[in-house]
Amino acid sequence: MIFPRLDPLTRKKFSRFARIRRGWWSAVLLTAAIVMSFFAELFVSNRALVVRHEGRWSFPAYGAIRPGTEFGQDYQYETNYRRLKKTFEEADRGDFVLLPPIPYNAYENDLPEGVYPPTAPDFASRHFLGTDTSGRDVLARLIYGFRTAIIFSLLLLLCNYVVGISIGCAMGYYGGAFDMFFQRLIEVWSNVPFLYVIIIVASIMVPNFFTLIFIMMFFGWMGMTWYMRTAVYKQKIREYVQAARAAGARDSYIIFRHILPNTISVIVTFIPFSVSGGIVALTSLDYLGFGLPPPTPSWGELLRQGTNRLDSIWMAASVVVSMIALLTMVTFVGEAVREAFDPRRHTVYE
Amino acid sequence: MKTLLLSILLAVPAAASSPHWEKASLPAGLKWQTNEADPVYADPAAKKGGTFYAHILSFPLTLRTVGPDANDSFRTFINANHTELTYFHPNTRKVIPGLATHWAYGPDQKSIYFKIHPKAAWSDGAPVVSMDYAFGLEMMRSKAIVAPWYNEHYSTKFDKILIIDDKTFAIISRDRHNHFDLHYTLAEGFHPRSSRFHKLDENWVRDVNWKIEPNTGPYQISSIEKGKEIVFERKKDWWGADLKYFKNRYNVDRIVLKVIRDQNIAFEHFKKGQLDGFSLTIPQYWHDKAKGDVFDKGYVRKLWFYEDRPQPEYGMWLNQDVDLFKDRDVRLGFQHAMNVDKVLSTVLRGDYERLNSSNEGYGKGTNRELKARPFDLKKADMHLTKAGWGKRGPDGIRVKDGRRLSARVTYGHASHNERVVVLKEEAKKAGIELTLQLLDPAASFKTMLEKKHEIAYSGWGAQRQPEYWGQYHGVNAHKPQTNNFSNTDDPALDKMITAWRAEFDADKRDELSRRIQKRIWEIAAYIPTWKVPYWRVAYWRWVKWPNPPGTRTSDDPILYLFKESDAWDGMFWLDEDAKKETLAAMKSGKTFPPVTLVDKTYREN
Numbered sequence: 025m026i027f028p029r030l031d032p033l034t035r036k037k038f039s040r041f042a043r044i045r046r047g048w049w050s051a052v053l054l055t056a057a058i059v060m061s062f063f064a065e066l067f068v069s070n071r072a073l074v075v076r077h078e079g080r081w082s083f084p085a086y087g088a089i090r091p092g093t094e095f096g097q098d099y100q101y102e103t104n105y106r107r108l109k110k111t112f113e114e115a116d117r118g119d120f121v122l123l124p125p126i127p128y129n130a131y132e133n134d135l136p137e138g139v140y141p142p143t144a145p146d147f148a149s150r151h152f153l154g155t156d157t158s159g160r161d162v163l164a165r166l167i168y169g170f171r172t173a174i175i176f177s178l179l180l181l182l183c184n185y186v187v188g189i190s191i192g193c194a195m196g197y198y199g200g201a202f203d204m205f206f207q208r209l210i211e212v213w214s215n216v217p218f219l220y221v222i223i224i225v226a227s228i229m230v231p232n233f234f235t236l237i238f239i240m241m242f243f244g245w246m247g248m249t250w251y252m253r254t255a256v257y258k259q260k261i262r263e264y265v266q267a268a269r270a271a272g273a274r275d276s277y278i279i280f281r282h283i284l285p286n287t288i289s290v291i292v293t294f295i296p297f298s299v300s301g302g303i304v305a306l307t308s309l310d311y312l313g314f315g316l317p318p319p320t321p322s323w324g325e326l327l328r329q330g331t332n333r334l335d336s337i338w339m340a341a342s343v344v345v346s347m348i349a350l351l352t353m354v355t356f357v358g359e360a361v362r363e364a365f366d367p368r369r370h371t372v373y374e
Numbered sequence: 375m376k377t378l379l380l381s382i383l384l385a386v387p388a389a390a391s392s393p394h395w396e397k398a399s400l401p402a403g404l405k406w407q408t409n410e411a412d413p414v415y416a417d418p419a420a421k422k423g424g425t426f427y428a429h430i431l432s433f434p435l436t437l438r439t440v441g442p443d444a445n446d447s448f449r450t451f452i453n454a455n456h457t458e459l460t461y462f463h464p465n466t467r468k469v470i471p472g473l474a475t476h477w478a479y480g481p482d483q484k485s486i487y488f489k490i491h492p493k494a495a496w497s498d499g500a501p502v503v504s505m506d507y508a509f510g511l512e513m514m515r516s517k518a519i520v521a522p523w524y525n526e527h528y529s530t531k532f533d534k535i536l537i538i539d540d541k542t543f544a545i546i547s548r549d550r551h552n553h554f555d556l557h558y559t560l561a562e563g564f565h566p567r568s569s570r571f572h573k574l575d576e577n578w579v580r581d582v583n584w585k586i587e588p589n590t591g592p593y594q595i596s597s598i599e600k601g602k603e604i605v606f607e608r609k610k611d612w613w614g615a616d617l618k619y620f621k622n623r624y625n626v627d628r629i630v631l632k633v634i635r636d637q638n639i640a641f642e643h644f645k646k647g648q649l650d651g652f653s654l655t656i657p658q659y660w661h662d663k664a665k666g667d668v669f670d671k672g673y674v675r676k677l678w679f680y681e682d683r684p685q686p687e688y689g690m691w692l693n694q695d696v697d698l699f700k701d702r703d704v705r706l707g708f709q710h711a712m713n714v715d716k717v718l719s720t721v722l723r724g725d726y727e728r729l730n731s732s733n734e735g736y737g738k739g740t741n742r743e744l745k746a747r748p749f750d751l752k753k754a755d756m757h758l759t760k761a762g763w764g765k766r767g768p769d770g771i772r773v774k775d776g777r778r779l780s781a782r783v784t785y786g787h788a789s790h791n792e793r794v795v796v797l798k799e800e801a802k803k804a805g806i807e808l809t810l811q812l813l814d815p816a817a818s819f820k821t822m823l824e825k826k827h828e829i830a831y832s833g834w835g836a837q838r839q840p841e842y843w844g845q846y847h848g849v850n851a852h853k854p855q856t857n858n859f860s861n862t863d864d865p866a867l868d869k870m871i872t873a874w875r876a877e878f879d880a881d882k883r884d885e886l887s888r889r890i891q892k893r894i895w896e897i898a899a900y901i902p903t904w905k906v907p908y909w910r911v912a913y914w915r916w917v918k919w920p921n922p923p924g925t926r927t928s929d930d931p932i933l934y935l936f937k938e939s940d941a942w943d944g945m946f947w948l949d950e951d952a953k954k955e956t957l958a959a960m961k962s963g964k965t966f967p968p969v970t971l972v973d974k975t976y977r978e979n
Contacts, residue, residue: 099803101770158791228813230811313812318788318795319810
């Protein structure tokens with residue numbers, strides 16, 4: 025797809041967007057959160073950032089695991105850096121371990137003797153939001169769950185839009201029998217109960233990240249087609265399209281070069297709502313137990329544990345607060361985008 | 375003339391035989407047996423009277439015990455009030471009389487004869503006669519009940535009923551059985567049915583859906599309020615009330631089962647005194663929820679009772695048809711890499727115990743020398759290295775010829791997630807990757823039946839006797855739709871199982887049983903996980919228990935106010951004076967010392 029270069033109009037739209045404060049700050053915060061979540065291993069991990077052992081420096085945060093023997097411990101499995109830190113401190117020989125601020129990963133069970141999970145938030149053990157029913161750090165699972173959800177949602181959006189926009193454009197542009205055929209197909213397709221299909225699929229196989237995206241795309245691409253179809257119908261009869269056609273331009277050139285850029289405001293307006301839709305869909309599937317397989321960190325799974333254990337309120341509360349914050353921000357962005365891209369503010373019908 | 379004709383008609387039986395029964399005479403040399411010698415276990419101090427309030431989580435869809443929607447947990451309440459011909463003594467495990475006073479075994483090992491108690495009567499007053507059993511078989515085989523499983527079961531296991539006279543009959547099996555199995559297969563759960571009540575036509579399912587069926591047991595349903603409650607009333611002149619093993623049991627006059635659809639809400643009802651007892655076996659309830667005023671002030675008491683009955687076989691079965699698990703050393707490596715103890719001591723709060731072998735709680739038939747293999751990284755490493763899995767890859771998982779040491783664990787309950795993830799994380803330390811395949815319960819069971827699993831994480835309900843043949847005999851290996859989840863196919867084991875099935879002598883059977891368990895342990899394809907050899911309840915202090923409060927084989931007496939096929943239910947009673955005293959104390963603020971009773975009479979070791 026070729027996007028238009030920043031023409032004055034687009035620049036105007038962006039500056040308008042930036043002037044809508046809550047939308048703008050939400051966008052900044054969200055972007056920061058997403059970018060940071062891609063480097064979550066540096067903030068939330070049971071692997072140390074830096075280890076100095078007998079004068080050698082190592083950076084275990086990324087890459088292959090380092091067995092305990094590498095740092096003079098007596099075990100073959102991955103080094104327990106929290107314990108290593110204590111060992112080094114006790115030995116006091118100038119060796120040191122620098123741990124991330126939240127020294128737990130999302131899968132590991134921290135189950136000390138005599139304490140039964142879930143444990144309440146505790147700053148001393150650095151479980152800032154407590155642990156879940158199998159002793160995993162809630163904050164770690166929240167952050168990695170966010171990363172999963174946002175990547176899932178963006179990928180799903182991309183897939184849905186590529187399919188939906190292509191078919192929608194084609195319907196609007198070619199019209200006639202082609203349009204008629206797809207209209208009926210979509211009507212039938214929309215009536216397949218999506219949730220049941222997921223439940224059936226999930227009960228006979230374990231859906232992984234990509235199969236889940238595929239299934240959801242399979243039933244989610246229709247949404248955009250209607251809007252694109254109408255938008256394209258509207259643009260198709262405009263003079264510039266007629267002119268391009270008269271000049272002998274190919275259909276694909278006209279669609280992608282002329283029509284699509286002029287319908288971009290429709291697409292852009294929908295993006296934030298699709299993102300939040302994707303997150304909600306994944307979370308609710310996980311909550312019902314039909315989403316990503318355990319032990320994948322996920323908000324839905326955490327929420328389910330939380331609702332079963334309302335006496336340990338930190339689990340449910342963490343997810344609910346995060347969910348509200350995230351969805352509110354996405355909605356603010358969405359509103360601001362709609363406002364900024366509102367065609368009535370920029371265009372004059374001739 | 376008319377009377378003469380009638381008497382002739384009556385004298386000639388309507389049909390001399392049918393596929394379900396035939397007339398016969400007693401074979402010579404039959405040795406009638408009974409058992410009045412075993413100890414009683416109910417408390418002679420028990421008082422009759424009072425109303426016991428309990429709850430069920432949903433209203434049953436029908437009062438039928440067979441047919442569509444009848445397979446509900448409520449069914450046990452109805453079935454338990456059909457007195458069985460014989461029971462197994464809940465402490466000695468020997469056969470004791472029930473509706474039959476005497477029994478005898480036919481020489482062909484396929485038949486068992488019964489003498490019906492002369493006073494045995496239906497709730498409608500009619501005496502129980504042999505023909506009621508014949509009709510019971512006919513009904514179970516009838517297409518009218520729309521219950522294919524029962525049709526099949528009663529056609530393939532049962533041959534026919536022999537009617538000797540009104541009070542004597544025999545059940546004939548299709549297969550040969552030892553004495554224990556004859557009771558277990560033919561007598562237990564097979565009830566007489568009243569032909570006055572059941573009309574076996576196409577309307578049967580609908581007609582009797584909400585009708586109260588005549589029964590022979592101590593209680594009968596007296597009223598139902600659909601969706602709300604079911605009331606059982608004790609029969610004032612029950613025929614069995616004074617029999618040795620029934621006396622001083624079934625003490626409460628009325629049992630009211632309220633429908634409360636949420637366990638947490640039901641617990642609140644209990645704490646307000648609207649329910650008399652509550653089951654607390656689940657750790658969260660016992661430790662976290664059963665606290666507060668009514669407990670501290672001694673109005674509500676807690677009871678933790680250890681029993682010694684067959685334990686469900688929870689564990690992980692390594693599928694030996696998968697290349698990886700063909701090597702015994704790999705299996706041993708996995709045995710030592712599963713940190714079951716950590717699961718027990720953390721997420722299960724030290725409440726469950728380690729199951730040591732495939733079949734615990736079978737008395738002398740359990741091999742107590744066997745101990746589950748502990749989590750031991752050194753031993754795991756030794757066995758896995760011996761099997762060629764000595765090297766570790768960059769992610770710490772062992773590799774061999776470019777393959778990672780990874781196995782899929784199939785399981786069917788999301789509530790087990792917290793246990794499985796601990797096993798998974800701990801196994802990493804041994805260089806083993808477990809991938810988790812959580813399916814819905816039915817799909818997971820199907821996957822295992824089809825042998826499409828690598829590791830089956832599952833459990834088998836406890837049976838009266840071990841299911842060696844179904845689960846470990848080579849006949850059932852390498853094919854779908856059998857219970858041999860580990861695909862164990864070991865000629866030595868097969869021989870022992872076959873011998874065990876054919877053995878009639880109790881001591882020899884137990885000895886064989888112990889050897890079979892040893893062999894299963896040696897094959898190492900079954901990793902035993904946990905057991906819960908106890909039940910725990912909370913009860914208001916006016917509920918009284920015998921001493922000891924249960925029997926060797928009893929189960930949760932609040933969850934199972936009535937328990938079908940078992941003879942330990944209904945042992946508690948209500949003390950009306952204590953109730954008045956407690957209610958008055960609650961008003962005046964008087965307190966009693968809090969009581970938590972732990973009974974280890976039947977605790978193993």
